Amino acid sequence: xxxxxxSMRRVTAIRNGTVIDHIxxxxxxxxxxxxxxxxxxxxPISLVMNVPSRKLGTKDILKIEDRELTQDELDRLxxxxxxxxxxxIRNYSVxxxxxxxxxxxxxxxxxxxxxxxxxxxxxxxxxxxxxVLSTKPLILQCHYCGRNxxxxxxxxxxx
Ligand SMILES: [Zn+2]
Numbered sequence: 001x002x003x004x005x006x007s008m009r010r011v012t013a014i015r016n017g018t019v020i021d022h023i024x025x026x027x028x029x030x031x032x033x034x035x036x037x038x039x040x041x042x043x044p045i046s047l048v049m050n051v052p053s054r055k056l057g058t059k060d061i062l063k064i065e066d067r068e069l070t071q072d073e074l075d076r077l078x079x080x081x082x083x084x085x086x087x088x089i090r091n092y093s094v095x096x097x098x099x100x101x102x103x104x105x106x107x108x109x110x111x112x113x114x115x116x117x118x119x120x121x122x123x124x125x126x127x128x129x130x131x132v133l134s135t136k137p138l139i140l141q142c143h144y145c146g147r148n149x150x151x152x153x154x155x156x157x158x159x
Contacts, residue, residue: 017043017065017089023081025050025058030155032062034076035069043067055083071098076109078102079155082138105143106130112142113153119144128159 023031028047032038037045043066053059068088077084078100088096111128112119119126119142129143140149 012046013092014044014046014063014065014089015092017063017067018069019087019089020062020064020069020077020081020084021059021087022053022056022084023060023062023077024056024083025053025060027080028060028062030080031060031077033155034079034158035064035073037064069098071101074098075100075102075106076158078106078135078138079110079151079158082135102132102135102138104132106132106140108159110149110154110157110159112145112147113149113157114142114145114147117142117145117147130154 020031026049028049032045032047043064045065046063048061050058051061069086074086082100082102084100086098086100087094088098106129108128110130112130114120118124119128126144130140130149131143133139133141133148138151140151140154141147142149
């Protein structure tokens with residue numbers, strides 16, 4: 001049994017929903033925030049933190065029952081886990097495998113970390129646009145003020 005299989009068995013299989021694997025260790029709580037999961041939903045959520053991983057050192061796994069994430073929702077995960085692999089589960093088997101796709105721009109995912117940026121002015125309702133300058137490592141730049149974004153602060157600014 002491979003290390004990956006072992007770690008997948010740490011959490012019981014789900015019947016329907018989404019399994020996100022290869023989230024860098026310790027970041028699963030931010031992943032919950034990215035998907036707006038705050039405990040008020042009624043569907044079961046399982047999370048596993050700090051499992052040994054060959055690729056990442058340690059990784060987290062998130063299982064969301066009875067919810068299939070869309071590609072748009074998934075792409076937001078690029079902020080913290082660009083290497084994540086995602087399986088959509090139907091009737092206990094993998095129905096679809098999805099990967100995160102980063103386009104040239106992230107639109108309305110998070111707002112610029114600079115409070116004096118025009119995109120943060122309530123009088124100027126503009127779409128929030130962050131240019132993807134590089135994917136490895138991820139470098140994002142505000143379309144409006146041209147400043148590079150601090151990713152940790154940006155996670156606090158998710159829309
Ligand atoms: Zn800006």
